[in-house]
Structure formats: structure tokens, C-alpha cells
Amino acid sequence: MKIEIDESRCKGCNLCTVGCPYKIFQAGKKPNRKGVLVPLLDRPERCTNCRLRHLYGRVLCGVCQMTCPDQAIRFRDEKPGETVKVAIEY
Numbered sequence: 001m002k003i004e005i006d007e008s009r010c011k012g013c014n015l016c017t018v019g020c021p022y023k024i025f026q027a028g029k030k031p032n033r034k035g036v037l038v039p040l041l042d043r044p045e046r047c048t049n050c051r052l053r054h055l056y057g058r059v060l061c062g063v064c065q066m067t068c069p070d071q072a073i074r075f076r077d078e079k080p081g082e083t084v085k086v087a088i089e090y
């Protein structure tokens with residue numbers, strides 16, 4: 001499982017940077033082509049959904065996705081052969 005931000009939808013409101021308990025979303029620093037400061041992802045493999053959603057078979061957090069007013073955040077499964085990175089924090 002991976003988190004992605006759809007740059008074509010994101011308007012840089014930074015609500016996701018406030019809500020994530022792991023501070024995975026960090027305020028963007030460089031404007032994109034549309035002048036939007038799209039947040040950066042800091043070690044997204046720490047996300048509870050990315051780590052444990054398959055194991056428990058349900059959404060475990062999803063605050064970022066629920067908060068985003070533009071539906072710019074999505075979770076997707078890795079493609080076959082794509083590296084799966086997992087991080088566990090105590």
C-alpha cells in the first residue's frame with residue numbers, strides 16, 4: 001500500500017499536514033507548474049494504513065484522506081515487482 005497525492009487536484013491547503021498523527025505530510029517548499037505548494041511525504045511507509053491495512057483488512061486511519069477537501073490523497077497497491085517498504089515505529 002502506498003500513499004499518493006494527486007498534484008492535479010491538490011491546492012496546497014495543508015490540512016493533511018495538520019491531521020496526520022505521524023506527520024507524514026510536510027508543507028511543500030517548491031511550487032509546481034500551477035504554483036501550488038504540494039505537501040511532501042516524509043517516510044510514508046510509516047503510515048498505519050500502508051503497514052497494516054492488508055493484515056487487518058480494514059482502514060486503520062485515513063484521517064488525511066477524510067480531511068482533504070479535494071480528494072487528492074489516495075492509497076494504491078504496489079504493482080507486481082514494485083518494492084514494498086515498511087517501517088515500524090515504537
Ligand code: SF4
Pocket residue numbers: 003019020021022023024046047048049050061062063064065
Ligand atoms: S492514513 Fe493516517 S497515518 Fe496514514 S498518512 Fe493518512 S493521516 Fe497519516
Ligand code: SF4
Pocket residue numbers: 005009010011012013014015016017038039067068069070071072073
Ligand atoms: S489536504 Fe489535500 S488539497 Fe490540501 S494540501 Fe493536502 S493533499 Fe493538498
